[in-house]
Amino acid sequence: MMRDLRPLISPDSIAIIGASSNPGRVGGMPLALLLQHGYAGRIYPINPKYTDISGLTCYPDVESLPGPADLAVLAIAAEDVVASLKRCHAKGIPAAIVFAAGFAEAGDAGKALQDELEQFAAASGMIVAGPNCMGFANLNTHAYTAFASVFKNTPPPAQPGNTALVTQSGNVCAAVYSVGRKQGVGYNYVINTGNEACLEFSEYLEWLVEDESTHCVAGYVEGLRDGARFVRTVARARELNKPLILLKVGDSSKGQEAAASHTASLAGDQRVYKAALRQLGVMRADDLAHMADLCYLAQFRHKTGGKRIAIVTISGALGALLSDRFSDHGVEIPTLPADVQATLRAGIPDYGMVSNPIDITGNVVNQQGFFAEALGTVLDCAEVDAIVMYAPGYLLDRLTPELVEAAGKTDKLIAAIDTGNATVRETLEQAGIPVFTETGRAVAALSSFLHWQDGRRATWRPMPQRAAMTASALDIVETVRSKKRVALDEAEGKKLLASFGVPVAHEAVATNPAEAASMAQRIGFPCVLKILSPDILHKTEIGGVRLNIGSAQEAASACEEILAAARAKMPDARLTGVLLQRQEKSAAELLVGVTRDPVFGLVMTVGLGGILTELYQDVAQRILPVDAAMAQEMLRELRAWPLLDGYRGRQPADVTAACQAIAAVSEAALALGPELSELEVNPLMLRAAGEGAVAVDALAMLTPREK
Amino acid sequence: MMRDLRPLISPDSIAIIGASSNPGRVGGMPLALLLQHGYAGRIYPINPKYTDISGLTCYPDVESLPGPADLAVLAIAAEDVVASLKRCHAKGIPAAIVFAAGFAEAGDAGKALQDELEQFAAASGMIVAGPNCMGFANLNTHAYTAFASVFKNTPPPAQPGNTALVTQSGNVCAAVYSVGRKQGVGYNYVINTGNEACLEFSEYLEWLVEDESTHCVAGYVEGLRDGARFVRTVARARELNKPLILLKVGDSSKGQEAAASHTASLAGDQRVYKAALRQLGVMRADDLAHMADLCYLAQFRHKTGGKRIAIVTISGALGALLSDRFSDHGVEIPTLPADVQATLRAGIPDYGMVSNPIDITGNVVNQQGFFAEALGTVLDCAEVDAIVMYAPGYLLDRLTPELVEAAGKTDKLIAAIDTGNATVRETLEQAGIPVFTETGRAVAALSSFLHWQDGRRATWRPMPQRAAMTASALDIVETVRSKKRVALDEAEGKKLLASFGVPVAHEAVATNPAEAASMAQRIGFPCVLKILSPDILHKTEIGGVRLNIGSAQEAASACEEILAAARAKMPDARLTGVLLQRQEKSAAELLVGVTRDPVFGLVMTVGLGGILTELYQDVAQRILPVDAAMAQEMLRELRAWPLLDGYRGRQPADVTAACQAIAAVSEAALALGPELSELEVNPLMLRAAGEGAVAVDALAMLTPREK
Structure with missing residues (x-):
């Protein structure tokens, strides 16, 4: 259920507990900001030391207020927080922001304080932001409840924008706000979540996605606690066509260490984060400027497209340079069709280029109307999703009327990079053309944005999050549980998978050499024998696998040797017998694994298996469910795809x-749901096209039952 | 032999042919710049239309000059250039700059003009820059011979710096000059090479490296024509400890296409460029801002170090973010030793971090002297090569005295990143601390710079460029040449390699089944038989290889079958016989190849061989010579290194x-020198440690002889 965060984010009245007339103090800054920016709601300073502050009546305590405020801002010490919240709650104040540090981030005593805070908030239903947070800024209503000097020093915007900023770090909050404002990002809300004792990142996100004034949310994340809510919210944002941009730290082990130490957040697997955010269609920012640039691009909302660009410059060198950098980022620069090239050549001299990158040469300014025609021709081309124009400022100035004209006639994105001092930025932006002043930032931002646009067309579709159990799977789980096991043996694992339609190798279980001989005869040669035991996961290591068995005789002796080896090497293992399979001849082998991620739940990993795949880390990952079309995307994503x-x-x-x-x-995996800890098919053997695939080995682990 | 480019780059007197009083014209801009910047040498405007220009005597023609100038600047049309050069030469003018376009870049007629220009320059010995170039700027003597408005519009520097800029593109030249000046780069020369008809990039480089006022050279390159001179010059720059920074376009196929089209330059293999520049210790820039930032860093010349950094911030989030980005770039962030951590912990509260990244917390400003002590402790730590300090501007301002103090006591690099508005930039720079204002640019520049510093310690050492031929190799080459062949057969190839000390598989050549049987008996089992023919390079494809031969009998029939297959599939091939080898059991296999690159000459490629290595492009490359230590570096560079x-x-x-x-x-390969086109050992089989390696197959091709 979604809580209404309006009293917290858009309060009609604000009480400041620990208010001060000194804007340099934590209790003074929000008051100063509210007055500076002209907040229209009621403001109640509370401080027993004063009777008025900055011309406002100051109340000695929360009980003395004429009525309940929407929001209490607590600018008081950690140890006084819970008592104060209780008094606010008693007064009927529904929401509070806690600035104080000294909670979970500060040792055991702090942790105890935070527990107390959490328990009170949960029991009372009060909406409590923080602790250890910098507060908020609502640029719609001027409800500034933050003690951040950035809102004082950065000139106030003429009007609010539609980008909400939510961060788990106050420093990042202030820095991105400032960088973004410079790049022309219009914010409506700025939120620092702090320790998230009672209100987690995704809950803010959920509220913002539904908020009408918010068209885009940018977030800084060290760790997510509520992955399910996050996934649900991202899906909703897609429905509403609201871009999400996340700067998620922890990609590196050192970054993860720092993030974990910083907010004691749940780490999660960084590769899963990466795969999940991509799958969900979240734009990923790499640093503060990149984040601001993506917010800037997201403001040009009516543009749609993909990742195939035409580069238009007045210099072969700059065209080559941009081509290199865009290619680094996986953006495509298609060679233009012959007819488009011919049209361009009519106005571009021999020493210019028409194939893409396009070098229109400085000459073009002398030809009235040609540039507009050239742009139109390129924009009409079905192979091109967007144009990137790169020119020195003075040329950009001259060509602007034609760029504006072209932009008015297309839904494709036109972006401009100015090597310096263009005066036309505002004109271009009003025409829907974003302008960058630095190649590096332009390429990084445009690449992320275009990939995101491209991905939006196909990557994710809502799919059922549950699947029905099969009778056979229910049986197996019951058997395993009844025997107090968590691991399924290979035969159980394959039977379970087969019941969901996974093709498994034709096989039989022998318990002695004679059985092995006759079963081998039935299965056919060459065949494979493998030890079968719920206690032996790594069969090869103990001599539990024999390949290339060519006769019944060989099968019998292999069976005997395998059982003997298992008894010798693992005397305590329960031996079910020996599994016989026809030896498959494969065109390729895959590893298909499902694991449980602490944040995102069941996650699938697909790769070629083998030691080189591991070294080159060449795998594709997705949050479940994965249907056949998504599986195809995963396989194509592998660098080893050509082998298939x-x-x-x-x-x-x-x-x-x-x-x-x-x-x-x-x-x-979805059907097993919470029962499942791990599931792996390795290898899934692929025969030649048209001849099928078969799971040769399977491993499954159920989640341990609480005692 | 090195030509003296002084008359061109540092002329004492300049004649401008086609001079104009209008600074908006090609013949007017250099004149205006010379006067604006106070060039102290003599200026001779030449134009029959005027008697004086801007207060200077204007001469009707070059013949009328009172004496020979050092340099003639030709601001005249392409078709008049050669005639004018001849007259300049006759007058005794040793050098000229040709602005005009319309040469090799502009079709066949232009190519003919350029050929004529080249021939005249070669015959006369005149030093001619361009054509199709923007000219030069000498900031030492104010000899501005360029028609670029950037030198007019960018405020003149208070004094020249020591960074020379040489580019193959005028647009890049102007843009990097402007970006660099903003970042605080001090230039001494700015050179645009244009079409390089008579004077190639490396020749400028060679002169600049020897020039005393030049401490660093930054270049923009589309293609190098004289690789040998380039390699020699880079080696000389290393001797003189002058950093080289190159922006080389053409990494991507589209970038290469654009570069080739732009200057019709020799493409070369882009992977070889990449490997060679790294091997030679050239810093590689990715874009204009990156290049400017590297020049800026190179100005802090006394700093030495490696790629292990300590990150110091006042925010866990910013520490995490920087860690991620530096890790992306392969910069190491070592965990600090326990004693260093303990010293830091004494002044850093619990919620701060001491392991690296270090979060000193905002608290630190309240503790007089602690920050300086903390910096000292970290700088003394042998595990740390450099410190990167990241702080909001106001904090950087406050901590500057301590940073300056620490910088005065160390040779390690301290760099600062300011999230905004620090006022201390100049103070820090004077103390040897570079300052960046954007994380993305800071990380990109510092990473490249630290990797370069790290690489300088070991990567490259001058080694003999020639090796002596062996008698056996001379024999083989003579035999092959005498038979009008270029390909060596496998036995010849291995014999040649063996004569240089490459261990090759014990082997014998049989010409019939009976010989094969007896030779197999002598070699031992299992053995391998392979067809031996100078005309069959791909033996497996025609059924010319048989493995796992276990007896003399098998060897005889395999020999018969191989010869029959070869006769059937390739009836025209000359068959030398069948090669017998002991079948090796290997711990790993390598591919070791040498090819001839059009720019850099003989280049070695090492990888694991096989289809996955190819797909993952996991190879290491070096210009020859490669000694054993460098070979070790190459193997460790492979992502598949752990397999070895x-x-x-x-x-x-x-x-x-x-x-x-x-x-x-x-x-x-070096001994064969120009005789060699290609040499490949595939596989080089590696036995277990201590048991040796052996070349199992070898392919060698000589360079075709001109008829």
């Missing part, structure tokens, strides 16, 4: 069957 | 033997 696709005359593998099998694994 | 080094319980391979073999291949 007939690289250098190899036999193409049955990718269709692989994708169906992967989707079935996803279905099985 | 005992990853996950695998047997470590004999890396020492591999490195010796690689060095011997390099020696062989």
